[in-house]
Amino acid sequence: MRAFFGFDRPGNILKSSIEIDPSRSPFMKERLEVLFSSGDWDGLLEQATGFVSHQSFKVTCLNSIAFDSTEKIHHPERRVLEREIGELIQGEADLNDPSVDYGFILFEDIWYFGIVRLSEPFWRYHLKKPHMYSTALSTRVARAVANIAVPHPEGIRAIDPCCGIGTVLVEARSMGIDMVGRDINPLVVLGSRKNLAYFDLEGEVKLGPIAEVKDTYDAAIIDMPYNLFTHISAEGQQGILTAARSITSKLVVVTIEPMDHMIKEAGFEIVDRCVAKKANFKRQIVVCV
Structure with missing residues (x-):
């Protein structure tokens, strides 16, 4: 609500002069x-x-x-x-x-x-991708994160520099958001490209670390790597955030652990946050500028 309309309210109805396609959100009827x-x-x-x-x-x-x-x-x-x-x-x-x-x-x-x-639940078509892994964001959360990062897509360029198998990228491209992907793992880059192609979506996905990104973007999403499959040190996390500061004016960080000190050290200011829950598993979604 805050990303789309600039305010939120506790009820189940919202009145605004801002026109949003209800099919963009899994939470709009x-x-x-x-x-x-x-x-x-x-x-x-x-x-x-x-x-x-x-x-x-x-x-x-x-x-x-x-x-x-x-x-x-x-x-x-x-x-x-x-x-x-x-x-x-x-x-x-x-x-x-x-x-x-x-x-x-x-x-x-x-x-x-x-x-x-x-609202048409287009996102449900993306629930089963040819390439998936268990730690990826759920499709609903990925769609919400893309909307938080880019609520109004016209003229906006975005990047997911740690895109994994492209869960966020698929949702963003399906909503007309101009987003490119990147990852250091060649296997997941290939999986991300295949997932986009499976849903007849076009989008660039490059191999390489965020530090090698030369262009600048209006928004970036980083689902911070974690677990044994994508193990990363605190120094590596800080490096990703610091590199992001040089390529974007708005960053949405998805993390399973508090990272406020790292985000601030990278030169970002935290302007909003929310929590996505799945059973006992929680992710923080932090909006930074």
Whole structure:
């Protein structure tokens, strides 16, 4: 929420003027693009009377669950409201295969009407890759990390210089984020390239350490290497962070252990963080500038 919209809130609904495709996030269900609103139901109906749909449509009430202090509207009442407003819209209603889905919602005593954009779980297609290993980020977390690093992709160049088998890279490229990959392990570089190709995604993945990167990027993601397969010393971790400072103005670090002192020593300032949990296993996701 903070990466996309600049703020967060504890509830299950968020209102913003920033347009985000809900399919980018595993944690978004839908977006309502508001066309008009009113402080009462009759006012919403009055605006619907003059509304023309040039495509076949259906109308859905989105209050099937409670939104913060706004209580759920039960099924029979939702159907009545849908019929009432749908009959006022000028156009061809089609409940089975509409060209456009309209929706309305009551939230904090205001009625909103607009176009419903449902989230499509494209990330689920990436759950099974031809090349995987157990310590890689989950697909959902990888997608979230890519969004935290690059919430607004237009004109942004990014790099994952320790990309492993490309879990983050696949998610980033599938969302149109201009991200390249790199790793010092030739086997995982090959695996990363094959994973991208498997999902018909294009993206450069080079072999070599981060210290050899010559270009600069707007954002970088480092899932810090760990465990016996990719054992690295504290000096090696510090070297990666220090090298990152010279190639990017924004860094997202994924780590299983506190690294604040190393991050600061590398010249970064920590501006945000969160924790991703899987059973008893925790990863910190630290945003640095």
